[in-house]
Every structure is written in C-alpha cells, then in structure tokens.
Amino acid sequence: MKNLVKTFVLSAIVALTAFSFGPAAKAYSPFLSASRSGDGIYLSVSGGAPSTHFVIYYTVSGSSIAQALDFPNFRTDYNGNFSSTISGAGQAFGIGTQLYAQFSNSDRTPTVYLDSGSSCGYYGCSVGQISFSENNLFMNTGQSRQVTIYNSYNYGSNSYYIQNISNNNVINATLAGYANILNLEAKSSGTASVTVCQYNYSGNCGTLYVTVNQTVGSWSLSQTSITVGPGQSASLTANFPYIFSGSLYEGSNSNPSVATVGFSGSTIYVYGHNSGNANISICYSGSCNNLYVTVSGSSGSLSLSQSSVTLNQGQNTIITIYDSSSYSSALYVSNNTSSSVVIPTLSGHSLNLYGNAAGYSTVTVCRNSPYACVNVYVTVNSGSFSQTVYFLTNSLSRITLGQYYSFQLQASGGTPPYTYSLVDGQLPSGLSLSSSGQIFGTVQNPVNVNFTVRVTDYYGRSAQASFAISSDNVLGASSYANGTLLNENGTIYIVYKNTKTGFVSAAAFLGLGFKFENAISVVSGIPYSGYSVTTANAAHPWGSWIKSGQTVYFVHELGLIPITDWNTFLNNGGNGSLVVPANSYDFQLPILSVMVANDARLR
Structure with a gap:
C-alpha cells in the first residue's frame, strides 16, 4: 500500500456511509472490469453517463466491510468511458477482492471478482454450480416429469430462470414460480438440453440433457398365466414398445392368500403360498394387464431327529433334518434367537449346534421352495466341555x-x-x-x-x-468376465460373452475412457468376435460397463442394461475399476430392462 500512498492522497479512502448521491438522471448500464497490471490494478469503465464522477468500492477477501476509493480523475469521458492503472494497489487488493463503481447519478456497475475477471451480480460473486436431481433424463412422448434444481452457491436470491431450450419441438420446460422445481413435458422424439441459471448470477448455470422416445402401441406381459408350487416363486417380464421409466404396481388381487407379486423394474415376481387360483391385475401408469396364477402341489413338511437339545458350554452336536416334500430346495438357518448362546452351522441336511454360552435359544431352519420351517430348542449349561477343534x-x-x-x-x-x-x-x-x-x-x-x-x-x-x-x-481356464480387458502381445481386447473384440489404436481405447493399467497380460485362447473398435466417436463396445450420473449400464448387443444396485453389479461379474464414463453415442441405443442376479443376457 506504500506506493499507493505516494501516488494518491490517503484521505481519499473513506467509509462507505460517508457518501450520498443526488437524484438519478438518465439511466445508463455501466460495466466495470478490473485486472492486475504489474504491482497495480487496471480499471476500465464503459457504458456510463458522460463526464460523470464515480467512486470505486472494494471488499477484500474475508471481510464484510466495503471500503471506498475516490480520486479526482475518477470521471468518465464524453463517451461515458474511463480507463487507468492504480499503481501500487496490487498488494492492497488481495486475492478474492470484489469491486464495483458507484456513479454520482446513482448508477452502479455489477460487482467484479478481481482475480478471475468474471462478472457477478449486484449481490456478490457466485462461485457455485447448478445441478439437477437427474442430469440425463429419458422420457416418452406425452410424459411429464419434475426435476429438482440444486445450487451449491447459496449467496443472494435462490431464484432461477430458463436461459435456453435447445429444441422446443422435443421438450417444453417451465419453472414452478421461483421454486427449485423444473417441470418438463415430452412433446416429440429427439434430444434436447435445458439450461437453467440463477437470477443476478448469469455465470451460475446448469444444463439438463433430455432424450425423448416415441410412444408406440401398448405394453404387455411376457405371459398371461403362470403355475407355481406352494412356497415357490417364478418371474415374468413386462414388455414395453418404448422406454420404461416408471413403476409397475398391483392393481388388484382376487386371492392374496394363494399368491402375491413383487416388482423390480420391468420384472414381475410371483410368489405361491397355498394351493388355488388368483387373478392379479398388473398396472403401469393407469393401464393394466391381467395375470392368472395357479398354485398347485403339496408343500410337504420339515422334521428333526431331535426337536430339543441340551449341551454343555463348549460342546457341539449334530441333528438331522428330514424333508417330506418331493422338492430338492436348499435349507438355510432363518433365525437364531440368541446367537451368543448357540452357534448353528448347516451343511446339507445336517445341523451342527455349538454351545457357546449358558442360556436358551431357538434355532429356525427353513426351506424356500416350497416354503416350510422347523424349530429346534437349545439349552446350554454352564459346565465346561473339553473338545478338540x-x-x-x-x-x-x-x-x-x-x-x-x-x-x-x-x-x-x-x-x-x-x-x-x-x-x-x-x-x-x-x-x-x-x-x-x-x-x-x-x-x-x-x-x-x-x-x-x-x-x-x-x-x-x-x-x-x-x-x-x-x-x-x-x-474357465480360458474364460473371462464380461468387460475384462486383455493385453495379448500388445493388442488390447475387451471380453463379451467369452469372445474378444480388439482396439485398433490407443486413441480409440483411451478416448472411450479405458486405462492401460486395467488390462491383464495373458494369452487367453478365447475366440475373436470378428469386430474391432476403430474410433472413440462411437458407442462403447459390447461388454463395457459405463456410468452416467449415478447409474451404471452394461453395453449389450441389444442396447443398454441399467443396474440398480451394487450387489447385482458384482453378482454379474462387474468390476468397479472397469467402469468408464458414458458418452452421447451410448444413449442412442435402446434402454433395456434392469439387470437381475445371474442375468442370462450376459451369458
């Protein structure tokens, strides 16, 4: 600040409240720009009232108090412009300083952020970012959706406006008043982007990308009747001639004691309880299809070689479970009321019980298909029992x-x-x-x-x-999971259904987001698919695991398979290190039904 004092009169810096200005004359829209120039600050004013005096107000980073800088030469020329360098001011105007110019005719410029040179609103400088609850949206024609706007910058007014809609023929977008809700209506098939900005902060914007698919025909069930046994389950699929983006639900059930249904994406799971028939209405967006369910067969029962067991602490015993049904469903321990007292281990139809601590517990063993359970009551005494491991x-x-x-x-x-x-x-x-x-x-x-x-x-x-x-x-001594990257004698391949597809260049491989360190050096012996990846300007090859927003997709020969949870991803051979960002070409592919455990489409 020493040089600043030499050049200008120190008393020119006064408190913000020391100034008052006369009534406004003709309205102008002055603009201030500020940048560093050596040890000084270069100021430029344009679009102001001609021959009008102004004062520079500045707020240094970390302070909420604005200070005024006033010099006699702070006056626009006959064209309303001004430019000058304040020597020695660079040190006083530290990193993060905000500035604006106040004119004697009551006009003022927007605030500027010195070190970025960016223009800000009248309430300060925005350094935030607008995002949405869904940044990539898929809709069907005629469908309406609401998206929430998130703003990481909370200074000033949190009201928004739509800056641009890239294709008004595809999507119509409106804001719910000044709230952070964006209403979208799909008009016709195609792609469009919607850009939303914060009022007074034109640099704080976010863009939402929308793909609209044409709705054609009606949806149906893969089968209209199904037969299961008591305690058994089966699945069927809802088929849609357009992008499935909602939820299935049960409209009615004539006999829920016989059978019930559950849903995962477009997959419907039918659970048989007791012998009989049930007519179940499966619905989507008000449109329903009927499913006729028949439950037949005997559920059978489970019994034990011992229904009650007494052990000493440290002792174990094995009891046998008998199954009177004709089914071969696996058994499992469903419940243990006191896991600190007894430790059960099940192997086939043999239940090993280990007395861990004195007390009582009930161990329940069940069978899923058809459903049945049996209890064994265990007492563990405090007496010790020596036993080898x-x-x-x-x-x-x-x-x-x-x-x-x-x-x-x-x-x-x-x-x-x-x-x-x-x-x-x-x-x-x-x-x-x-x-x-x-x-x-x-x-x-x-x-x-x-x-x-x-x-x-x-x-x-x-x-x-x-x-x-x-x-x-x-x-699979010569079998690899989908998406595995192989380095065979310097050529990189990606595995899909135990065949390999090669990349012809490093540009194609790296441009699609893959990394060389994730490729394993082997001589796989698996067959060549007959396809090659020649460019990064295309959808990812079959077998790729791609991510858009919070959703991971598997690139299948018929389209993209969404994955709803991490366990399903791992169950189907997914590897987190092989997931790469999706590109715009990927979403030109059809969206298929969600991935399920041990999904047959991946084999």
Whole structure:
C-alpha cells in the first residue's frame, strides 16, 4: 500500500456511509472490469453517463466491510468511458477482492471478482454450480416429469430462470414460480438440453440433457398365466414398445392368500403360498394387464431327529433334518434367537449346534421352495466341555477366472472365536486369507496350487486342513468376465460373452475412457468376435460397463442394461475399476430392462 500512498492522497479512502448521491438522471448500464497490471490494478469503465464522477468500492477477501476509493480523475469521458492503472494497489487488493463503481447519478456497475475477471451480480460473486436431481433424463412422448434444481452457491436470491431450450419441438420446460422445481413435458422424439441459471448470477448455470422416445402401441406381459408350487416363486417380464421409466404396481388381487407379486423394474415376481387360483391385475401408469396364477402341489413338511437339545458350554452336536416334500430346495438357518448362546452351522441336511454360552435359544431352519420351517430348542449349561477343534470345510467352491471370489472356511469344536492362518504353501495370486477364515479376491490366470490352513480357538487349540486349487475347480481356464480387458502381445481386447473384440489404436481405447493399467497380460485362447473398435466417436463396445450420473449400464448387443444396485453389479461379474464414463453415442441405443442376479443376457 506504500506506493499507493505516494501516488494518491490517503484521505481519499473513506467509509462507505460517508457518501450520498443526488437524484438519478438518465439511466445508463455501466460495466466495470478490473485486472492486475504489474504491482497495480487496471480499471476500465464503459457504458456510463458522460463526464460523470464515480467512486470505486472494494471488499477484500474475508471481510464484510466495503471500503471506498475516490480520486479526482475518477470521471468518465464524453463517451461515458474511463480507463487507468492504480499503481501500487496490487498488494492492497488481495486475492478474492470484489469491486464495483458507484456513479454520482446513482448508477452502479455489477460487482467484479478481481482475480478471475468474471462478472457477478449486484449481490456478490457466485462461485457455485447448478445441478439437477437427474442430469440425463429419458422420457416418452406425452410424459411429464419434475426435476429438482440444486445450487451449491447459496449467496443472494435462490431464484432461477430458463436461459435456453435447445429444441422446443422435443421438450417444453417451465419453472414452478421461483421454486427449485423444473417441470418438463415430452412433446416429440429427439434430444434436447435445458439450461437453467440463477437470477443476478448469469455465470451460475446448469444444463439438463433430455432424450425423448416415441410412444408406440401398448405394453404387455411376457405371459398371461403362470403355475407355481406352494412356497415357490417364478418371474415374468413386462414388455414395453418404448422406454420404461416408471413403476409397475398391483392393481388388484382376487386371492392374496394363494399368491402375491413383487416388482423390480420391468420384472414381475410371483410368489405361491397355498394351493388355488388368483387373478392379479398388473398396472403401469393407469393401464393394466391381467395375470392368472395357479398354485398347485403339496408343500410337504420339515422334521428333526431331535426337536430339543441340551449341551454343555463348549460342546457341539449334530441333528438331522428330514424333508417330506418331493422338492430338492436348499435349507438355510432363518433365525437364531440368541446367537451368543448357540452357534448353528448347516451343511446339507445336517445341523451342527455349538454351545457357546449358558442360556436358551431357538434355532429356525427353513426351506424356500416350497416354503416350510422347523424349530429346534437349545439349552446350554454352564459346565465346561473339553473338545478338540476340527474343520468342517474339506474342499473349496469353484473359482471363475476374472470374477471376484469369496469363500468362508468353517470349523467346530473348542471354544470360538476361531483364528485362521496359512501355515504351508501359498494361495493363488489375487487371493487372500483373512484371520476370520474368509478366502477372497480375483484370480486372473489358470492356477495349480496346494496350501494348508490352521484354525486356532480361543484357548489355543488348533487343527489343520489342506486344500488344492487346480484346473479341476477353476471355471474357465480360458474364460473371462464380461468387460475384462486383455493385453495379448500388445493388442488390447475387451471380453463379451467369452469372445474378444480388439482396439485398433490407443486413441480409440483411451478416448472411450479405458486405462492401460486395467488390462491383464495373458494369452487367453478365447475366440475373436470378428469386430474391432476403430474410433472413440462411437458407442462403447459390447461388454463395457459405463456410468452416467449415478447409474451404471452394461453395453449389450441389444442396447443398454441399467443396474440398480451394487450387489447385482458384482453378482454379474462387474468390476468397479472397469467402469468408464458414458458418452452421447451410448444413449442412442435402446434402454433395456434392469439387470437381475445371474442375468442370462450376459451369458
């Protein structure tokens, strides 16, 4: 500020309230720009009243007090313009300083932000960003939607205006008064963008992208009648000749004690309860189709070799579960009223019960298809029981190359908790063993290994078991998950349904968002698809996992399959590191029904 004092009179800087101005004359729209010039500040005023004096008001970053800078030469010329450099002012006007010019005729300029040179509103400088509850929207003609506007900058008035609609023939957009709700009405098929800005902050805007599909015909069910057994479930699909973007719901059910339905996207799940018939109305946006459900067959029952068990603390016993039905549905432990008292472990039709602490518990074992349950009542006494530790697990489940693997080792005897450790051999590259006995990770290459695991109980008693992983229990020694990137002798491929599609150039590969570090170097032996990726200016190749907003899609040969949750993504071989941003070409493809667990369309 020292140089500033040398050049100008220090007393020219006065308080904001020390000025009053006369009545306004002819209205002008002056504009101020400010930028750094060496150790000074270059000021330029245009569009002001001719030969009119003005004062510069400035607020430094971190302060709410505006100060005034007034010099005799602060006066526009005959054309209403002014420009000058204030030497030595660069240090006083720190980073983040805001400025505006107040004229003696009551005109003033918008505020400017010194270090960005950007224009701001009359209430300050906006550094926020407008976004929407949905940034990429898919609609059918005639459909209406509401989108919420979010604003990360909350200074000043939170009212908005529509700056631009790129195609008024496709979409009509209105704001609900001054609220943060944007109303959209799909008029005809095509694409359009809607830009919304904040009043007084023309630089604070956001753009919403809309795709409208032509509504043709009516929707239907993949089948109008279905038969299930008691306790069984089945599924069918709602078929739409246009983009499905709403929700299915049950309109009526003539006999809910016989069967009920549930929904996931365009998939309908039918649950059989008791023998009989039910007529269920399935609806979408007021239009309904009827589904006739027949539930037949005997549910059978479950029974036990012992319905009540008494154990000492540290003791275990095994009881047998008998199934009188003709079904072969797997059993599972549905409930344990006191998990600290007894630890149940189920293997086929054998239920192992371990007395962990004194008390009482009821263990419930169930069967899903058809549904049935049975209870065993357990009493654990406080007396100790010496027992050796042993493994319940004698082999591992199958592993699939390129897919995430998780398997829990099981032990019994002794006193839990158990601790597991690797004592001989090694796990395949990509797999790890946790202290709780979980083997997890992803195997990328064919393996043939042997290893030994030790389990140790609370008192240090232990047991060991040896396991082998070879081509006999590894699925797809030459099989890879969809979306896997392969580097074979310098050529990059992407896997789709166990075939590979090559990229002809690094530009095509990188331009679509893929990364070289995610490609695994192998000689896969899987067949070539016959297709090549030649450019990044196209939709992503089949097998890609792409993301738009918060939604991940799988690129299928028939279109895009949306994925509603992370578990479904992992269940179908998804790998988070292989997800890449979607582009505009992707959304020229049809949107298919949502992905389900073990989705057959990916095989």
